[in-house]
Amino acid sequence: MSAWRDLGEGAWVRQSRVVAMNSVVVAHDGWAVVVDPGVLPSELTEIAMQVAERAPRFEQVILALTHPHWDHVLGAPWFPAAHVVGHVGLAETLQDDAAKIAHEAEHEAAAAGEQYPSAFQPFAPTHAVRGTAGVAIGPIELIAHDTPGHSASHLAFWLPGARVLVAGDLLSDIEIPWLDAAPWVYRRTLTQLHWVLEQEDVRVMVPGHGSPAMGRVDAYRRLLRDLDYLLALEAGIATQRERGATLEEAQTALAVMDYLGKDDPHYSTRAIHSGNVAQAWETSDPTTV
């Protein structure tokens, strides 16, 4: 069975065996955009073949990267001469985290009996964007949306040609929000995506991990669920602050919260939740309660 799922209108998605990460290919007229190719070397080769069939010329390939976390950034060597679209903060983070990314990648590849041809090398996008930015290269158009909360250098890509929204590590059906900033930053991003869902004709929304949402109603439900989780988390933190609890006590109290993937034996989100409690605690102001 092919690992590819045909999304129609020139778009395909492929899910990795590692952390159920999605790579998206959209092809048009001898050009292709590939978003977050990954994760294992054999999978990257398969993705490069899919791209080469549709866009045989290296310089007619656009590599779009949602954020600088290890599982999303390993594909660059498979697409030499590609135009690279990423956040203005991408290059610096890749530089800082290069050893960590290489270590994680090699660890996962070894577990799968594979090996990367060379160690991860940091790189810089040819098209570094911030805010809401339209990028047109050849016949391919994409709109990047700054979407911090999980990563400060996070972009979601709207591909109007195929009517596909590639959300990066947001709006998953197997993962709760994974915070790297105060919860309100993430909520602000969900508001931005809400705006995208209202303004654009979103046919498919592909998250970084899990299953695509078919249609905007499915995407909307995930957005509302994530918003609900964040509000409950923030309310819980405020209550614990009022009680004069320590972080440890807050962790115990908020461990009873109900959330997506809590009891999933294959993809448990308990560690993410516990990290979120710590993040929300550190970024909440004890003096305002």
Ligand SMILES: [Zn+2]
């Ligand atoms: Zn991530």
